[in-house]
Amino acid sequence: MTLTEAQVRHVAKLARLTLTDAEVAKAQGDLARVLEAVQALDGLDLSAVPPTVQVHPQVVAPEADAPEAPLGVERALANAPAKVGTSFSVPRVIG
């Protein structure tokens, strides 16, 4: 399967990536090769096979909720590229 240029740009938008024209062309080629390999799965009849979401579900039991000390504002903000007071700073969202 080959993705059109428009499809690659759409997927990039969904992935929150901006691609240059050269990157779009490269991605088209790379994805075509990988999707061609993926088509091998079409040779399997999987209609009656359940999907595997987790490999060993039988041994994982849910934990009881237990409150713990939170990270705290100072530590949470320590790696922020931009902050204002006790908040992360981002470009204006509402005009």
Added chain:
Amino acid sequence: MAAVTELTLSALSLELEAGRVSSVEATRGCLDRIAALDGQVKAFLAVDPAQALASAAASDARRAQGKRLGPLDGVPLGLKDLFCTTDFPTTAGSKILEGYRAPFDATVVARLRAAGAVFLGKQNLDQFGMGSSTEHSGAFPSHNPYALDRTPGGSSGGSAAALAARFCFGALGTDTGGSIRQPAALTNTVGLKPTYGRLSRSGVVAYASSLDCPGPMARTARDVAMLYQATAGADPDDSTSLRQALPPLTLDAGVKGLRIGLPAEYFGGGIEPEVEALVRACAQALERQGASLVPVSLPHTRFALPTYYLLACAEASSNLARYDGVRYGPRAAGATSLKDLYEKTRSAFFGDEVKRRLLLGTFALSAGYYDAYYRKAQRARTVIARDFTQAFGQVDLLLGPTSPAPAWRLGEKLEDPLRMYQMDALTLPASLAGLPAASVPAGFTAQGLPVGAQLIGPAFEEARVLQAAVALETAHPWHQKAPVL
């Protein structure tokens, strides 16, 4: 006496206990070697000599007071830079986490710290664990100490290269589709991918959460077993960590009476003849020790590659959504809106391979394609896992090559992602099935390149895998052959 760095981790532990070597001596030995040789190998992203020596001195002081914490107290280790650490940067090998300092230690790091281990530094990797050669590191590629123009494998290639180069005595890596086993195979070292869930993922930078497995790496199976014992076990901070008690290890039980399956799909087509011959010699070595060899089939092996890349990339597209330039990492300049900020930051700081996988994963999850790709891969995962269930009805362990080829030249496969992905063809199936598997040295090609043999066990049977790994390294102590640097 040979240099302290030539000791295995287990041997160093005994020397430390007996007081014949101090942790400061061992740590200084590693640091000196790193300073002299890591310019060629490029295994480390960050080293902190002062901190390592301070930890070592503290360990020596504990021992002097009779307060040794255990067999890892004072042992210098490395960490793949995918583990959160409070005292080193954590970059996942990517520019998008440059400068990041984690506010907590990964659970497995905390366990090693509590056991008295000395951390030398953080080791190179393909960004977020996405790669098989370390060439997708945001910093630089690492080099194979046995042939410096070749890759040490990946993604835990920095850790494997550091072990082969005698820069550290053990390391923690992660294995999503083969990232511990494949670099171990390419560097004459040992790596264990435990059963999915055996080691906590808490504090490990996520790539594909249903597949990610932290695990130990070292130069011998006994060393790996020591690290495994110190790090494995339930963790309330990881809802997928196995809650069952850790079964005791049986390292010296031998392989007499064990039925070893040789999967037809792991030999022959696509496997380099020298690799196949060396792995068959491993099978014969186990047979001589009383194991029986049984031909088996894992008929869906060839479907593992497409299944893995769909599932892992889909999970990555979700996991890596968090890198948006808001809470950590660098931020691209000049954004005019929040969406613009996300796109500019991610486009500027993710590497090419990460972008490639995010595009594939996003596509596989997108409207109209979800059932045809993602859901289908989940179903294919089931039949791949069933192959193993059926095989383990006949045999106790499986043996085959870890990698279809020895280390290749840096740059050789970089322009062709599919050819690079094919290097994982034999490690992906056990990852998809969540099974424990180890790579152990199997010898060297005529060119002097290391080859690894892979032992795969049924779920939860790390003890059996390690027991056979010890039997193999007893028969063929390849680990003693150090690279010439």
